[in-house]
Amino acid sequence: MDHLAQGITTCFEELKALEIKNNVEHVFxxxxxxxxxxxxxxxxxxxxxAGSINSQVTKFSLVMAKAKTPTEKEAHSICEAIYEPxxxxxxALKVAIFAGAGHALTKExxxxxxxxxxxxxxxxxxxxxxxxxxxxxxxGRIWDACNLLQNLSKSNLIATKRxxxxxxxxxxxxxxxxxxxxxxxxxxxxxxxxDVEVEDEYxxxxxxxxxxxxxxxxxxxxxVLKMVQAITxxxxxxxxxxETNDGQDGFLPWSTRLPALYAAINxxxxxxxxxxxxxxxxxxxxxxxxxxxxxxxACLNHLRTQPGAGDxxxxxxxxxxxxxxxxxxxxxxxxxxx
Numbered sequence: 001m002d003h004l005a006q007g008i009t010t011c012f013e014e015l016k017a018l019e020i021k022n023n024v025e026h027v028f029x030x031x032x033x034x035x036x037x038x039x040x041x042x043x044x045x046x047x048x049x050a051g052s053i054n055s056q057v058t059k060f061s062l063v064m065a066k067a068k069t070p071t072e073k074e075a076h077s078i079c080e081a082i083y084e085p086x087x088x089x090x091x092a093l094k095v096a097i098f099a100g101a102g103h104a105l106t107k108e109x110x111x112x113x114x115x116x117x118x119x120x121x122x123x124x125x126x127x128x129x130x131x132x133x134x135x136x137x138x139x140g141r142i143w144d145a146c147n148l149l150q151n152l153s154k155s156n157l158i159a160t161k162r163x164x165x166x167x168x169x170x171x172x173x174x175x176x177x178x179x180x181x182x183x184x185x186x187x188x189x190x191x192x193x194x195d196v197e198v199e200d201e202y203x204x205x206x207x208x209x210x211x212x213x214x215x216x217x218x219x220x221x222x223x224v225l226k227m228v229q230a231i232t233x234x235x236x237x238x239x240x241x242x243e244t245n246d247g248q249d250g251f252l253p254w255s256t257r258l259p260a261l262y263a264a265i266n267x268x269x270x271x272x273x274x275x276x277x278x279x280x281x282x283x284x285x286x287x288x289x290x291x292x293x294x295x296x297x298a299c300l301n302h303l304r305t306q307p308g309a310g311d312x313x314x315x316x317x318x319x320x321x322x323x324x325x326x327x328x329x330x331x332x333x334x335x336x337x338x
Contacts, residue, residue, distance in 0.1 A: 004079055005124045011090050012117050015110060018097070022106045030102025030156040030256050033242065040154070042096035046109070047149060049092055052085035053116060054146035057139045079124055082142075086120060089113055104259035105159035112152060115145035156252075157243065160259055164236050167262040167269075171229045174273050178222050181277060185210055185218075210278050213337040220329035221276055221285060225269070227322050228296040232265060234315070235299060238306055250307035261302055264295045282333040289333070293326055 021027045032039065059081075093113055097106050119141040126134050153159035210218060235258060242251050272288035275281075300322065304315045 004076070004083055005121075005128060007083055008086065008117065008121045008124050011086050012114075012121050014090060015093075015114050015117055018093070018106075019110050019114070022103060022110060026103060026260075028097055028101060028103060028106045030105070030252055031100025032156060033252055033255075034155045034157050036100055036155075038099035039096055039101060042092050042099055043152060043154065045092035046089060046096060046113075047152065049085040049088040050112075050116060050146040050149040053082050053089070053120075054143055056082045056085070057142045057146070061136065061139050061143075076127070079127055082120060082123075086117060089116065100156075102156045102160070102256050102259075104163045105153055105156050107259075108153055108159050108162070112145065112149040115148065116142055119145060156255070157239070160255060161236070161239055163259040164232065164239065164262045167266040168229070168232050168236060170266055171225065171232060171269055174269055175222065175225055175229060177273075178218075178225070178276060182215070182219060182222065185215055185278075211337060213335075214278065214280075217282065217285070217329075217332050218276070218278065218280070220325070220332050221289065224289065224292060224322075224325050224329050227318075227325055228265060228269075228292060228299075231296055231300050231303070231318070231322070232262065234318075235262070235303055238303060238309070254302075254305065254307055257302055261295070261299045265292075265299060268292050268295045286330065286333050289326070289329060296322065 090113070093109055096109060101109065119138050123135065123138040123142065126132070126138060153162060239255065239258070242255070268288065268291045272285070272292065275284050275288055297319075300315065300319055303309075304312050304319075
């Protein structure tokens with residue numbers, strides 16, 4: 001069993017090394033946009049290997065469902081049967097990467113493989129220590145991870161759009177939620193007069209409604225988020241326009257940076273979401289605003305360098321509006337309430 005555990009550990013370590021090369025060192029560049037026969041073949045092998053693992057895990061589950069505890073020989077046999085397609089999984093992944101998978105597509109593939117192999121690693125350890133009661137938990141995880149891999153993107157275009165659309169969706173949800181807070185605040189303002197005589201004299205003041213100045217600050221920050229939302233949607237439209245020309249004319253190297261830019265926006269929006277909701281601290285929101293400016297402007301500047309985009313007057317105008325709104329929001333947040 002030791003050699004099997006070591007083999008799975010080696011697979012896991014190789015996957016983590018590839019992950020670092022992709023996420024930190026950014027060494028993998030997209031060499032195709034929509035179609036590539038070598039990648040398609042490697043993708044098919046990758047999914048087939050996951051299917052083989054899935055099949056063996058199902059057998060393992062059936063063995064575990066028996067009234068008696070599986071013998072060490074039975075458990076070892078099934079782990080061995082799963083290990084071979086794990087090796088195929090890693091080999092197919094490497095072929096797919098070097099067939100021209102870019103950052104987003106490579107990240108998607110590595111994440112999918114890591115979900116499978118990390119659970120396999122845990123499974124072999126459980127079998128080695130004869131902790132059979134926990135085996136179903138990990139066979140279930142492997143089964144789910146193998147099924148998820150079936151949805152692997154078929155091209156760099158699809159993988160890139162997935163990352164971008166995910167960021168847009170999170171922005172949409174955040175803005176919708178904060179818009180709701182602003183609407184509730186306006187409604188509360190209309191019903192602000194309370195009958196003091198019927199209030200509980202022992203009630204603590206837990207009112208989190210905003211003052212007019214705070215509402216103005218909140219509204220301006222929301223406006224900045226909406227401008228970043230417009231920037232991200234502009235990028236999605238730019239990518240959509242390449243579906244007819246298969247990413248030619250210099251678009252391919254330009255598109256390689258988009259997933260990282262959108263992921264950065266995504267991280268900032270997720271971080272600032274809770275801190276913007278009232279009651280908020282202007283100093284904290286200012287820090288988030290600075291990070292949002294950096295992420296939004298990096299994306300906007302990159303959009304302005306799009307190959308073959310022609311007149312960028314709209315982006316120049318958008319840049320000026322973004323700067324003006326940021327200044328207005330920052331000034332208001334720094335202003336003391338009268």
